[in-house]
Amino acid sequence: MKLCISCERAFESNDWRCPHCSHEPSVIDGRFAFAPELARESEGFEAGYFARLADQEAGNFWFRSRNHLLIWALQQYFPKAENFLEIGCGTGFVLSGLKKAFPDLVLAGSEVFSEGLDFAAARLPGVELFQMDARRIPFREEFDLIGAFDVLEHINQDEEVLAQMREATRKDGGILLTVPHHRFLWSPVDDFARHVRRYERRELRAKVERAGFSVVRITSFISLLLPLLMLSRFKQRVTSEEIDPSAEYNISSLLNATLEKVLDAERTAIRAGLSFPAGGSLLLVARRN
Numbered sequence: 652m653k654l655c656i657s658c659e660r661a662f663e664s665n666d667w668r669c670p671h672c673s674h675e676p677s678v679i680d681g682r683f684a685f686a687p688e689l690a691r692e693s694e695g696f697e698a699g700y701f702a703r704l705a706d707q708e709a710g711n712f713w714f715r716s717r718n719h720l721l722i723w724a725l726q727q728y729f730p731k732a733e734n735f736l737e738i739g740c741g742t743g744f745v746l747s748g749l750k751k752a753f754p755d756l757v758l759a760g761s762e763v764f765s766e767g768l769d770f771a772a773a774r775l776p777g778v779e780l781f782q783m784d785a786r787r788i789p790f791r792e793e794f795d796l797i798g799a800f801d802v803l804e805h806i807n808q809d810e811e812v813l814a815q816m817r818e819a820t821r822k823d824g825g826i827l828l829t830v831p832h833h834r835f836l837w838s839p840v841d842d843f844a845r846h847v848r849r850y851e852r853r854e855l856r857a858k859v860e861r862a863g864f865s866v867v868r869i870t871s872f873i874s875l876l877l878p879l880l881m882l883s884r885f886k887q888r889v890t891s892e893e894i895d896p897s898a899e900y901n902i903s904s905l906l907n908a909t910l911e912k913v914l915d916a917e918r919t920a921i922r923a924g925l926s927f928p929a930g931g932s933l934l935l936v937a938r939r940n
């Protein structure tokens with residue numbers, strides 16, 4: 652069901668005009684915008700951020716490995732899902748991976764900054780994309796699965812987002828999340844990325860459960876690279892030079908390929924049932940109660 656963001660009543664309709672109050676969402680750049688007041692407020696990201704991201708993702712070991720992990724998790728825990736909403740889809744790299752892996756899955760993507768959606772639209776013909784505030788999701792019991800990948804750590808009111816995700820998932824549906832792990836790994840990279848927090852495992856689990864989900868799997872990943880990550884982040888903390896937050900992406904193709912191989916091995920272990928206690932990121936899978 653759709654949810655009117657003006658009168659907050661649910662309705663079934665092919666279009667977005669609310670049958671109760673006649674409200675219609677705004678349109679920005681040809682796409683529905685449910686929080687137009689926020690669409691252009693992307694000062695959290697420097698100009699050109701999305702362009703550079705779109706350029707780097709496809710070849711970078713971190714984004715590629717995360718996609719493989721998400722595709723596996725979707726297949727493993729939600730094989731019957733018919734539709735999927737990604738919150739904070741950015742340039743659409745995850746959605747394009749899911750589209751290839753699950754051609755029958757109906758995909759939708761949202762982003763608070765309308766700039767990222769231009770890149771996503773080019774990558775994802777036929778996928779419904781819209782601008783929204785994750786704290787006000789305009790759906791009720793609509794999706795089998797909702798994902799937010801490295802998004803919650805940007806939002807002060809992460810629990811509001813989780814509660815909204817709960818409202819927007821169907822019965823028997825669930826959520827897939829990734830977030831940065833461990834407070835002790837906080838570094839200038841987190842400041843640069845405008846993170847509000849990195850998560851402790853217990854904290855993420857408690858917040859997800861309070862929102863009305865049961866956690867079915869939680870594991871760290873980027874675990875086998877943790878020693879390297881700690882070296883890199885610690886260096887950034889003590890260095891007096893100006894930080895280059897993109898340094899972790901600008902690595903040689905040999906190193907990139909090697910790191911990807913390590914994460915392939917790590918994923919094999921996760922698939923076999925091993926949950927890592929520590930790592931750069933956390934993956935959480937939960938079902939709606």
Ligand SMILES: [Zn+2]
Nearest residue numbers: 655658669672
């Ligand atoms: Zn209405």
